[in-house]
Amino acid sequence: MAKSRTVFVCSGCGASSPKWAGQCGDCGEWNTLQEQVLAAATPRAAAAPRGQYAGDAGVKTLAEVSTEEEARFGTGLRELDRVLGGGLVQGGVVLLGGDPGIGKSTLLLQTVAMLPGDLRSLYVTGEESLRQVGLRARRLGVAAERMQVLAETSVEAIVDAARAARPQVLVVDSIQTVFSENLQSAPGSVSQVREAAAHLVRYAKQSGTALFLVGHVTKEGALAGPRVLEHMVDTVLYFESESGSRFRLLRAVKNRFGAANELGVFAMDEAGLKEVKNPSAIFLSRHDEPVAGSVITVTREGSRPLLVEVQALVADSAMSNPRRVALGVDANRLSMLLAVLQRHGTVQMHGQDIFLNVVGGVRLSETASDLPSLMAVLSSFRDRPVPQDCVVFGEVGLAGEIRPVPNGEERLREAAKHGFRRAVVPYKNAPRGKGPQGMEVVPVRRLAEAVAALF
Structure with a gap:
């Protein structure tokens, strides 16, 4: 032994x-x-062949390496293709993480079922029996005649089965349940996750198989296991949702074959996940009448412009230290913006509790949300609604200047497409020629000009 x-x-x-x-x-x-x-190491592990990427054998000069764009094939889900950068890449490895029960297995089962008919697939489950997978497939109403499934947790057995079946798409659900026979530690441990992932990634690169790995997350929301797991794969996707919401956000945080920070939107119902064709609609309240403290802005998630609603509530505080609560935006940035509003907008809010929220559970990480956040706070403080057909975006500097943001004209076109007729934007984001038809664009250079334009 x-x-x-x-x-x-x-x-x-x-x-x-x-x-x-x-x-x-x-x-x-x-x-x-x-x-x-x-x-x-056992003799089997010691004799294991060293992996090479397909077509990369031997030393080459960089000029000899083919730089043609990777051939892609669609999954049948346009939102997933968008997040992946246009579709799956041969030999690409995708790691999908998310909270328990959010729909990771459902998404991949639907993806496998919707692949084009000339693509072979293999769905490997380590958490469920084949009967459970079959029952879910029946509930989702997906075609199960050509779906190949395997219930296995040994990575060596999974690779042997994949070599025999030769699928173009391989799904392993989940990587924390897979173990290598060459290690004695329990499945899910750091060494097992690292070894099993390395074995599967090596097979995917050698065979050109597109590989999906499902990953568990910790209570903090990070992917469980060694950090090196995220470095080994080509794409890292997170499946997110607010508690009690039927909408699911699929976000790319790493993508070697496309843009990172892309966003896909799905809705969960009894028949599984459905693509949301107009995601801006779910983030807007569309009040029957103008409401104080509500401002519409246009944010960008990857290459997609989205209309979201920023809401603020300002109320008299009964405490010596007023509260500053921000959901969907950085709380420290909100404090900084309030100081700018006090200094350059001559608005005093020392004794006010301020609550700021982005509707729909979206998190705004770009600086274009600065101006709409301040305008929402000021609207609630003065109890004066911002017109419902007006959108606002722009970065606010510490000197009170309104700085431009990327893709300004594309944001304006998206707002005009949804019926908005007025926009307050940074001066350098104003269209050079004629703006979107039927939209009045108000360029502003300073915070005081934006306040005067809206109030």
């Missing part, structure tokens, strides 16, 4: 140590070293 040994592996970075310590010497995290029992 192979002699076993005990090591302590950091759950944060995957570094190993022969003895336990309170702090990892590599990444500096505390209380992350976990004991694992490892065995010496």
Whole structure:
């Protein structure tokens, strides 16, 4: 028998140590070293062939490397294709993470069922039985005649089955349940996740198979397992949803074959996930009459412009330290913007509680939300509604200037398409020629000009 040994592996970075310590010497995290029992490599593992990417054998000069665009094939779901950068790439590895029960398995089962008829697929489940997968497929109403499924958790057996079936698309649900026979640690441990993922990625690159890996998340929302897992794959997708909402947001945070920060929108119902063709509609309240504290802005998620509603509530505070609560925007940036409003807009809010929320659970990370956030706060404070057919976007500087944001004309076209007739934008974002038909564009250079244009 192979002699076993005990090591302590950091759950944060995957570094190993022969003895336990309170702090990892590599990444500096505390209380992350976990004991694992490892065995010496078996003859099968020692004789395993070294992996090479398809077509990359031998040393070449960079001029000899083919730079033709990667051939893609669609999944049948346009929102998923958008997030992937136009479709799947041969040999591409996609890691999909999300909270339990959010719909990761449902999305991939529908994707496999909707692939073009000339593409073979293999769905490997390590968490459910084949009967459970069949029952879900029946509930979703997907065509199950040509779907190949396998219930297996050994990575060696999965790769052997894939080599026999030769699928163009391989789904492994989930990577935390897969283990390698060459290691003695339990499935889901740092070493097992790293080894199983490396084995599957090596197979995908050698065979040109598009690979989907489903990943669990921790209670903080990060992908469980070693951080190196996200570096090994080509694309990292997160499936997100607000508690109790039927809408699901699919967000790309890494993509070697397309733009990162793309966003796909789905709606969950009894028949599974449905694509939302007009996502701007779900983020707008469309009040029957003008409401104070509500401002519409145009944000960009990757290459997609979205109309979202920013709501603010300003109320007298009964405490010596008024509250500043922000949902969907950075709370520290809100405090900074309120200081700019006080200094350059001559508006005093020392004794006011201020609550700011972005409708629909969207998180605005770009600076174009600065001006609409301030206008929503000022609208609530003065109890004066902003016109319903008006959109606002722009970055606010500490000197009170309104700075331009990227893709201004595209934002204006998106707003005009949804019936908005007035826009307050940075001066340098104003169209050089004629703007969108039927829309009045009000360019502003300073915060005081924006306040005067709206109030």
